[in-house]
Amino acid sequence: MIGQSLADLWQGFGVALEWHNLMWSFFGVLVGNLIGVLPGMGPLSAISILLPLTYTMHPVAAILMLAGIFYGSQYGGAIGAILLNLPCHPPHAVTCLDGYPMTRAGKGGTALGITMIASFFAASVGIVVMIFASPLLVSIAFKFGPAELFSIMLLGLIAGGTMSSGSPLKGVSMTVIGLLAGVVGTDVNTGVMRFTFGFAELADGVQLVALALGLFGVTEFLRNVNRMHAVGSGVKLSLRDMRPSFRELKQSFWPIVRGTSVGTLFGAMPGTGPTITTFIAYALEKKIARKPERFGQGALEGVASPEASSHSKTQVDFIPTMSLGIPGDPVMALILGALLIQGIQPGPQLITEHADIFWGLIASFWVGNVLLVLLNVPLIQIWVKVLQVPYRFLYPAALFFIAVGVYSTNNSLFEVAEVLVFGLIGAVFVALKFPVAPILLGYVLGPMVEENFRRALLLSHGDLAVFVQQPISACFMAACALLILLQAFFAARATMRKRRGTPSPQQAAAMDEPRENGREPPLAHAEHR
Amino acid sequence: MNGQGTAGAGREGVMSGNGRGDKLEYRRDYYGGALMCLIGAGAVVQGLHYSFGSLTHMGPGFFPTCLGAILILLGLGIAGTAKRPPMRKTRHEGVPLERTGPEWRGWFCIVASIVAFVVLGNWGGLLPASFAITFISAFGDRDNSWKSALALAAVITLISALVFWWALQLQFPLFAWGRS
Numbered sequence: 001m002i003g004q005s006l007a008d009l010w011q012g013f014g015v016a017l018e019w020h021n022l023m024w025s026f027f028g029v030l031v032g033n034l035i036g037v038l039p040g041m042g043p044l045s046a047i048s049i050l051l052p053l054t055y056t057m058h059p060v061a062a063i064l065m066l067a068g069i070f071y072g073s074q075y076g077g078a079i080g081a082i083l084l085n086l087p088c089h090p091p092h093a094v095t096c097l098d099g100y101p102m103t104r105a106g107k108g109g110t111a112l113g114i115t116m117i118a119s120f121f122a123a124s125v126g127i128v129v130m131i132f133a134s135p136l137l138v139s140i141a142f143k144f145g146p147a148e149l150f151s152i153m154l155l156g157l158i159a160g161g162t163m164s165s166g167s168p169l170k171g172v173s174m175t176v177i178g179l180l181a182g183v184v185g186t187d188v189n190t191g192v193m194r195f196t197f198g199f200a201e202l203a204d205g206v207q208l209v210a211l212a213l214g215l216f217g218v219t220e221f222l223r224n225v226n227r228m229h230a231v232g233s234g235v236k237l238s239l240r241d242m243r244p245s246f247r248e249l250k251q252s253f254w255p256i257v258r259g260t261s262v263g264t265l266f267g268a269m270p271g272t273g274p275t276i277t278t279f280i281a282y283a284l285e286k287k288i289a290r291k292p293e294r295f296g297q298g299a300l301e302g303v304a305s306p307e308a309s310s311h312s313k314t315q316v317d318f319i320p321t322m323s324l325g326i327p328g329d330p331v332m333a334l335i336l337g338a339l340l341i342q343g344i345q346p347g348p349q350l351i352t353e354h355a356d357i358f359w360g361l362i363a364s365f366w367v368g369n370v371l372l373v374l375l376n377v378p379l380i381q382i383w384v385k386v387l388q389v390p391y392r393f394l395y396p397a398a399l400f401f402i403a404v405g406v407y408s409t410n411n412s413l414f415e416v417a418e419v420l421v422f423g424l425i426g427a428v429f430v431a432l433k434f435p436v437a438p439i440l441l442g443y444v445l446g447p448m449v450e451e452n453f454r455r456a457l458l459l460s461h462g463d464l465a466v467f468v469q470q471p472i473s474a475c476f477m478a479a480c481a482l483l484i485l486l487q488a489f490f491a492a493r494a495t496m497r498k499r500r501g502t503p504s505p506q507q508a509a510a511m512d513e514p515r516e517n518g519r520e521p522p523l524a525h526a527e528h529r
Numbered sequence: 530m531n532g533q534g535t536a537g538a539g540r541e542g543v544m545s546g547n548g549r550g551d552k553l554e555y556r557r558d559y560y561g562g563a564l565m566c567l568i569g570a571g572a573v574v575q576g577l578h579y580s581f582g583s584l585t586h587m588g589p590g591f592f593p594t595c596l597g598a599i600l601i602l603l604g605l606g607i608a609g610t611a612k613r614p615p616m617r618k619t620r621h622e623g624v625p626l627e628r629t630g631p632e633w634r635g636w637f638c639i640v641a642s643i644v645a646f647v648v649l650g651n652w653g654g655l656l657p658a659s660f661a662i663t664f665i666s667a668f669g670d671r672d673n674s675w676k677s678a679l680a681l682a683a684v685i686t687l688i689s690a691l692v693f694w695w696a697l698q699l700q701f702p703l704f705a706w707g708r709s
Contacts, residue, residue, distance in 0.1 A: 167610070169606045173603040176596055180596050187589040190580075192579055192589040195572075195593070222635070226635045392667065393667075395639075396642075396663045396678075396681055399643070403662055411701070
């Protein structure tokens with residue numbers, strides 16, 4: 001099987017290196033990097049803004065570009081975190097802790113260089129894991145029936161909702177809202193129009209792009225307007241600054257390896273988002289360090305390990321998304337939605353029927369990461385300039401791109417209005433401290449969950465016990481129950497501690513979050529895991 | 530769907546910066562829980578309009594009704610577990626917190642700009658719509674003078690004509706006065 005994988009991978013490189021695919025991958029990485037660097041824009045907004053562009057493209061090129069945007073913007077986010085203490089994307093909140101002090105100590109270039117090396121190493125490891133684990137998972141996945149699929153999706157939904165920071169109840173309720181948003185439209189089994197509120201335009205359901213841009217675009221602008229001002233860091237970076245010394249390389253080698261393994265481990269679990277992964281990688285480094293007090297003052301390990309973990313997690317996350325069709329986090333849900341729009345159903349059949357997409361994607365990951373390194377070395381000065389684009393110019397322009405982008409998907413102004421509605425709904429939720437990212441997860445999985453639930457119960461003649469009688473399904477159900485019990489346990493323990501007056505470790509960690517400028521980390525509420 | 534009734538609550542919540550924010554924080558969970566209950570109840574009521582079916586043969590109303598019921602329970606849970614946040618909140622040094630009051634001007638301009646895009650897109654065409662969305666939303670930021678807003682809107686309008694209409698062949702007439 002491994003030989004077969006390698007042969008397929010060779011073909012995949014052939015696909016990824018075809019010049020038009022390579023061009024789109026390059027374009028995706030470049031634009032993703034650019035948008036990721038812009039203050040207040042994370043991978044979710046970057047992918048949603050560029051999603052309409054991919055509709056007319058060949059599916060392979062489209063998915064290569066989207067993946068490029070994803071890790072481009074992820075890397076771009078690290079630049080803002082390290083140089084400006086602005087975590088544009090929640091996982092980078094940890095990078096700020098040590099990255100920004102390094103910048104102030106004049107070692108920002110080194111931090112960026114190490115970040116680059118860590119990301120590249122971690123992504124490469126993640127890709128190797130993906131090459132060997134995906135076919136394995138697929139061979140199991142072929143045995144999955146509707147009951148198993150429902151259980152594993154339930155696990156993903158519960159994990160995605162509860163593993164976010166803040167109240168797990170709020171996360172889960174947002175997931176349910178997302179599921180309800182997925183119900184809108186024509187019921188596939190009976191043809192009944194559900195929740196259309198009399199709009200004929202809603203018969204096809206809520207549009208993914210409109211939902212995503214409303215929740216991650218308009219909501220963000222409503223929240224940040226007049227509260228965010230770009231401030232130049234005055235950092236001058238040259239190529240030479242980015243090259244770490246041999247001693248620094250040696251110092252960061254093991255943290256990178258540890259971060260990568262943390263990321264790989266957590267990537268394999270559905271629903272655990274990148275933010276929690278980076279926090280754990282950072283905590284681990286701090287725990288085993290000989291001088292933990294160096295952390296927060298510009299410790300190189302505190303940059304290397306979390307960045308490595310988030311990148312390897314990103315790669316490993318693609319495994320369940322592509323081989324089971326079950327996204328691990330909202331970004332994956334968005335990419336899955338894009339594939340569905342292209343008429344490709346990710347799942348075990350994807351690897352056999354669309355081998356070019358799957359292996360091309362894997363190969364392009366690696367190609368894209370090489371492009372990322374090559375791009376960032378000469379362009380770093382430009383990114384530093386881009387970081388200083390004032391927000392007052394940024395958001396009107398972004399609003400325009402959102403409006404035109406959404407219009408272009410179906411040439412419909414109704415969908416532009418949908419964006420506004422979701423933006424307002426999202427703003428209300430954010431103001432009430434609800435995480436909005438799980439909505440997307442619920443929305444994408446909703447129709448699949450309903451379909452499999454119905455089918456499983458049709459096959460079992462209405463016997464609910466089917467979910468715990470079949471062994472694989474029972475395992476996932478047990479995992480769901482365990483997760484809920486653990487959450488209840490932690491919640492109870494936190495309450496007990498508070499009564500005694502000592503803050504629990506989680507709260508203490510939350511207080512360490514970087515807010516030195518008195519500025520809330522943008523996007524921090526859209527906690528996306 | 531539920532917007533207006535709760536929007537006030539949401540905006541009140543935004544105000545909680547420091548000081549008396551703690552109390553608002555406390556109430557925020559009640560509002561959130563109530564909102565979830567409201568949406569859940571709406572889903573149940575609307576879901577029961579469709580046929581419910583049985584476990585073996587589920588009707589179109591089954592799934593949404595169940596989701597609504599779950600949401601009501603979650604809403605009750607959120608309101609029930611609302612707790613006071615830790616008292617020591619502002620431990621950060623440096624620049625004091627920026628204004629965190631309600632940002633009526635920004636909110637109004639952003640909403641109005643999208644509405645203007647939809648309306649002008651329908652009755653005016655691409656150019657007026659692009660100009661309107663940038664120009665109106667730019668006014669939401671206090672640092673923008675009408676000159677800078679005008680310059681930004683002009684640049685964006687040019688981009689929209691060149692990139693979207695000419696290069697990408699977007700199906701959107703540049704001017705369409707009076708088209709319904």
